[in-house]
Amino acid sequence: MSALRWLSLPLLTLAVPAGFTFWAFPEGLSPVRTVAIVIGWIGCGLLLVNLLLMLREPRLAGWLGGLERMYLWHHRTGVAAYVLLLAHPLLLATDGLADSPTVAWQTLAPLDESWPVWSGWLALVLLMLGLAVTFLRRMPYRAWRWLHAALGAAVLLGLYHLILLGIDEPVLPILAIAALILGWRAVRGDWGLAAQPYVVASARRVAEGTVEIALRPLADPLAVAPGQFILVAFFAGPNFRGCGEFHPFTVSSIGRDHMLHIGVRALGDCTRRIQSIQPGVAARVMGAFGNFLAERTSAPQLWVAGGIGVTPFLGVLRAGGISAPTTLLYLNRSETDAAFLPELRAIAAATPLLSLLAVATGSALPDLEHLLPEAQHLAGCECYLCGPPGLVAALKRVLRQRGITARHIHFENFEFR
Ligand SMILES: Cc1cc2nc3c(=O)[nH]c(=O)nc-3n(C[C@H](O)[C@H](O)[C@H](O)COP(=O)(O)OP(=O)(O)OC[C@H]3O[C@@H](n4cnc5c(N)ncnc54)[C@H](O)[C@@H]3O)c2cc1C
The missing domain is CATH 2.40.30.10 (Translation factors)
Structure with missing residues (x-):
């Protein structure tokens, strides 16, 4: 991945919150209140970046280093925004302590307040719900997606909360951008206008x-x-x-x-x-x-496929595209459910640069310590891994133990969450 593409996401994540803070920096307030308001704006900026990163537009994904990387940063910005936005009312209450404990409590106790403050709390609760489900891997995907969508509602409600508090100058355009991004994703991505x-x-x-x-x-x-x-x-x-x-x-x-x-x-x-x-x-x-196999060099390569994770490798082989010595380790449960195995054997027999090792591992987690080549055979190798996230994570761990640095490990997880 080029340095510019690699930097694009960290830069975007810094630039948007920094822009918000610059635009809406509060003046003449106590230091604690100033920090409370600044982190609120940083949280808002992170949420806007978070929304942008859920768009499924091939060109945008290309600029930002791929959809999988966008989803990773979507998750990171969501967690960071939640932590900051939770600290925001706590710091406002801390500032209230300077007056009296009653003022501090009134800042935190939603029951004593009115709709402008309740809406902020409700936004935080929805944000927490949307984020909590991102950590639940066992929940059925459809239910997970609906609950995760609570994050979108939380962002709109959080911005509405600011408008109710009378801060509409920078908030109205931000609300318009957030609504545009959410609508874009719903219409083009979920309803399929982009398809x-x-x-x-x-x-x-x-x-x-x-x-x-x-x-x-x-x-x-x-x-x-x-x-x-x-x-x-x-x-x-x-x-x-x-x-x-x-x-x-x-x-x-x-x-x-x-x-x-x-x-x-x-x-x-x-x-x-x-x-x-x-x-x-x-x-x-x-x-x-995706650009998983797009930027291959002439270095020897180790490809490891878990089950149906063989498809990107098959795509490259069918296109006749290998020019470096390549070992394909194909891990599957049994010979009968190993998709494309006869064809891969035929390709390997006709391709001197390719060696194929297909291993039926049953339903237990494969013994990767024995299946992966020893450290001396991996030196100078580029490793490409594709399959379920658990297997990819285990493969990365063993490869790192054998001295392969992260730069030489490329992977695609067959799961988005
Ligand atoms: C980059 C990538 C490439 C893939 N390529 C292949 C392939 O070539 N062949 C193949 O058989 N499978 C592939 N998969 C996996 C495939 O997308 C899932 O198996 C499928 O979506 C499962 O849907 P389901 O409703 O049958 O199962 P569910 O039980 O609903 O989901 C199983 C898992 O699949 C994921 N998933 C489900 N629905 C979606 C969705 N709409 N969008 C994103 N992820 C979802 C979730 O993480 C879920 O936990 C790929 C996945 C990814 C991320």
Whole structure:
């Protein structure tokens, strides 16, 4: 990743809150009250950055280093904003202590107050709810998403709270920008205005619980590079009802006439339903996103795929794109559910630069200490990891123990939260 792209997110996260603080810096107040108000503005700035980072626009994602990185900073800015906004009323109460404990208590006790203060507290509670669910990995994704959306309502309510307090000069434009970003995400991202129409041209089973689908464009095709992913929503067909919501899938190959192929593994409700998809089903597609395998060097490479995490590697191999000695370690539960394994064996047999090691690990966590190459074989290697977050985290840990620095470990988690 270029230095500019790497710096883009930290710079944005600094610049917006700094701009707010500069614009609305309070004068003539006590030091504690000044700090309370400044951190309130920094929190507001962080929340605006947080909202911006949930947009799913390929160009924006390209500038900011990818969707996965945007989601990571979305999470970080949300947590930081919450901590600051919680400190804001506490500091205001501390300032009130200079007058009397009663004044301090009245600042904190919402029951003694009126709607302008209640709205601030309600915004904080919603913010806490929205943030708390980001840490809940076991909650069903759909319920998680609705609860997480409480964050959007919290931002609007928090800004409304400032307007009720009479601070409308910088707040009205901020409220307008926040509403625009939320509307943008809802209309273009969730309802799919940014998506292109495609149709399912074919579907074939490639392993137990995995189907590969070919998608034909019905309008301008998307520009997709091997290894990138798209967001796809499937709708109704003659004997099929898709779930109609956008899910990320990696493009496993780009065919003639811009046909996109995706391999879909049954990992939950929606992907289980997709296993019975038929030609003719309407789809909408957004993207493309991701730069996981885009910036490879000529150094020897270790690719590690966990289950369906093999699709970005398959995409690159099908496009004929390796020019460095590469080892693909393909971890799967069993031979029968290892998608694309026969094809990968055939590619490896015809590609001298590629060695394939497919390991059926059963349902237990694989013994990575034994499966990964020893430190001396990893020296000078670039490592690319793709699969479920738990596996990717475990792989990173072992690689770091073997002396591989973070700069040489590239990864894509097959889960957004
Ligand atoms: C970058 C990326 C590339 C992926 N590529 C592939 C691929 O090539 N083939 C494949 O089979 N799977 C791929 N996945 C995983 C796939 O997106 C999930 O398996 C699928 O969304 C699960 O949906 P579900 O409703 O069936 O399962 P659920 O049980 O609802 O979800 C299982 C998990 O998938 C994630 N998920 C669910 N819905 C969404 C959504 N709308 N947006 C984002 N994440 C969601 C959540 O983290 C959830 O915990 C990829 C995921 C990511 C992030």
